[in-house]
Amino acid sequence: MAGINVPLQPVKHQYIITEKIEGLATDAPTIRDPDRRTYFKEEVGGLVMGGYEPNPQAWTTDLPGGDVPNDWEFRLFDDDYDHFEQHMARAIERVPALAHAGVKQMINGPESFTPDGNFILGAAPECSNMFVGAGFNAFGIASGGGAGWVLAQWVVDGEAPLDLWVVDIRRFSGLHRDRDWVRDRTLEAYGKHYTIGFPHEEYLSGRPRIVSPLYERLKTHRAVFGSKLGWERPNWFAPDGVEPEDIYSMGRQNWFGPVGDEHRHVREKVGIFDQSSFAKYEMAGTDALKALAWICANDVDKPVGRLTYTQLLNTRGGIEADLTVARLGESRFYIVTGTGFRTHDLSWIGDHIEQGLDTTLKDVTEDFGTLSLMGPCARDVLSAVTDADVSNTAFPFGHAREVGIAGHTVRALRVTYVGELGWELHVPIAATGEIFDALMAAGKKHDIRPVGYRALESLRLEKGYRAWGSDITPNDTPQEAGLGWAVKLRKNTDFVGRRALEKVAAKPLAKRFAGFTVADPEIVLLGRETILRNGEAVGYLTSGGYGYTVEKNIGYGYVRNADGVSDDFLASGDYELVVAMERTPAKIHLEPMYDPAGEKIRA
Known part of the structure; x- marks a missing residue:
């Protein structure tokens, strides 16, 4: 009603x-x-x-x-x-x-x-001051006490008291208004209630639902697709002779080798990622900068044509969102965030625009396709399809420009999530295929190829880039996550969460984000493995995978100590990870394992 x-x-x-x-x-x-x-x-x-x-x-x-x-x-x-x-x-x-x-x-x-087997809590995005607690999937009695507490606190505070993303009603989108789709996906989720939860398992019902203009093209490259908030996205590409489908197991799965080839291709040559499913918003108006300055933890008051990587914080200083803001004009901004966070991040931004400001916020996700051109040869390919100067001097890292490709105006953002030279090309959605074809043709002599999301994950792990929802959450502050450099505490500007960060700034951090490697090639890290320091449990991994360049298993997580976690405390411990009930030696890393100085991305 x-x-x-x-x-x-x-x-x-x-x-x-x-x-x-x-x-x-x-x-x-x-x-x-x-x-x-x-x-x-x-x-x-x-x-x-x-x-x-x-x-x-x-x-x-x-x-x-x-x-x-x-x-x-x-x-x-x-x-x-x-x-x-x-x-x-x-x-x-x-x-x-x-x-x-x-x-x-x-x-x-x-x-x-519910369609994903998790219950539904939180502030409804369609109606202010309306809260939902529903869909308990037969766990209402077991979960009722905790759900009642957090929902009541949510009502009182106006924000969730802890990380509740997996049950947050804002994890859904317009797709979930389709009753037939919800029915089919929910029945599949119900059927998985007692099945083995294989790593990386994908739902099959209701697919394909939302496809980018490259869907058929990528199928000809033997893409194996996954699904995120209804979007079909290429997870990996099967070489000739390999069946283009996932074969699940608890050990190395059948895509491990092909993904390694894709990973190395981006490190050594150039690849294209279809990331058209990215959520995208535009904010405009005479008060747009004022609104974003309050909402964003980092300084977005930069010249036109600059990018800002920033977190959005809650009043506890926890990270509610992690996104990129491009300043297109004096009073016009372009915001890019992850596929699954479309409703959540749009609602968070909208909820925190102060009343009376002259600003509009618009979701433009379907207006733009996104092609991420990444690798040492990315500039060679891009320069072959545009008349714009894409040299490092004219187009440095952290900048945005409009460039012409194949007769279309493209928003080019020089940013990376893989740790290599590259650009996100935000293109008119109808022109995505045409621009993809132009890039593939120009990149043929550089052996260009499409690359999937599983290679993206392994590339970002080597570089130490955080993933919201796992590595960084509303429970974690930027300082704890090693992202204090992206917070404008030195600037005399107020923003959401500033007071909470100032209160803890002079105190030792009780937990800190760190990387770990395991040399044993038989180990498979997924996240949630216990971290042991000198034999004592001090935390758990928030994400895990394999780094094909460093040739080691990689995991990230928070090391905790009530008396403080200093560099000396981290460096002086002997570490192990508990994997499938077995202890295995691990090495701690406080810097990115690949190109720690960032020379590759600024080439």
């Missing part, structure tokens, strides 16, 4: 309650058997048994939008033993007594599930 989109799908969930089972203790533990997709708990001397089947049944109605009737409370569906038989057969394998136990009652009711 308030116009808020809460992407939920009711699913028919069944369980049985048995008669009393002789010998069953009243304090028997709750048991899950994921291999058989079932769960058990004691109830009045009997068992409750249910499960999560791979072929769940959505509840849809013939009401407008398939909505649940308003008078549905305390009602159930008819028993469906045919559908439940798959659980019963497998449960008896685990608990043979069920074969002889009488069934007192079957419960078949609707449970609220």
Whole structure:
């Protein structure tokens, strides 16, 4: 009724309650058997048994939008033993007594599930001062206390009290207004409830949904696509003789070798990344600079044509967003952020524009495709397709220019997330294919090739670039994350989070971001591995992967110590990582592992 989109799908969930089972203790533990997709708990001397089947049944109605009737409370569906038989057969394998136990009652009711299996909390982007707590995916009782606390604190403070990104309602977008898409994706998420969670696993339902103009072209290059907020994005490219699909495992997956080739190609030659899914906004108006100066932690008051990498902070000094701002004119700015943060970052910026200011904020994501041209030969390729001077003198790092390519005006941003010479080319969306073709033709003599997101991840790990949502979150301050250089504390300008940062500036940091390498080639780092210092747990990895140039496994995480984490404290410890329950020696790094001086990107 308030116009808020809460992407939920009711699913028919069944369980049985048995008669009393002789010998069953009243304090028997709750048991899950994921291999058989079932769960058990004691109830009045009997068992409750249910499960999560791979072929769940959505509840849809013939009401407008398939909505649940308003008078549905305390009602159930008819028993469906045919559908439940798959659980019963497998449960008896685990608990043979069920074969002889009488069934007192079957419960078949609707449970609220979401497209990614996480519940929904937070301030709705469509309506100010409206908060949502919904979609608990059968974990409402278990999560209710914590969810109630954080939601109440959110209402009081106007911001989340800790990092709640995985359940934040602003992780969704306009895509999630499609009830059919939400239904199909939610049923897939429900079916994964008890399956093995393989690393890098992709959802399959509702795809392809949003494609860039390069989708068909990249398919001819044998692209293997992943999906992010509905966008199809190339994860890697399969060489001839390799099946162009992911084969999941807990060890090295089938794309490990091909991604290494893509990684080396960017380090040695030149590659193109299709990053058209980037979220993009424009802010304009006589007060646009004033608005951004308050919202951004870094100094955006730079000459026209300059870029600013900045964080957006909460009142605790935690990092709520991490993005790039290009000044296109005296009162006009272009903001670029990650694909998945489109709704969140736009809402955060909009919510923090002071009332009465002359400024407009517009989402222009679909107006521009984005081609990232990266590698030592990037300038050679770019200069061959434009008359603009792209020399280091005329077009230094951290600048933005409008250049002509293939008859189109392109916003060229000299910035990188891979640690090499390169440009993000923001092109008119309809011209993306034409400009891609021109770059590929001009780069043929340099052996140019398209490159995917998995190579991007390995390249950024070597360079030590942070990823919001994992390495940096609302729980982490820029100083703790090693990003204090991107904060304008020395400038006499107020901004959101400044007071919190000033309070902790004179105190020793209780945690600090650091890199780690593991030489053992059999180890696979993913993130969340425990960090040990002198045998004691001091933190965990926030991200992990493999660096093909340094030829080592790379992980990043925060080292914690209540008495302070100094350089000496970090350097003096002996480190290990706990990987799959086994300790493995690790080396700590306080500087980027690749080109620490940044000479490559400023070439």
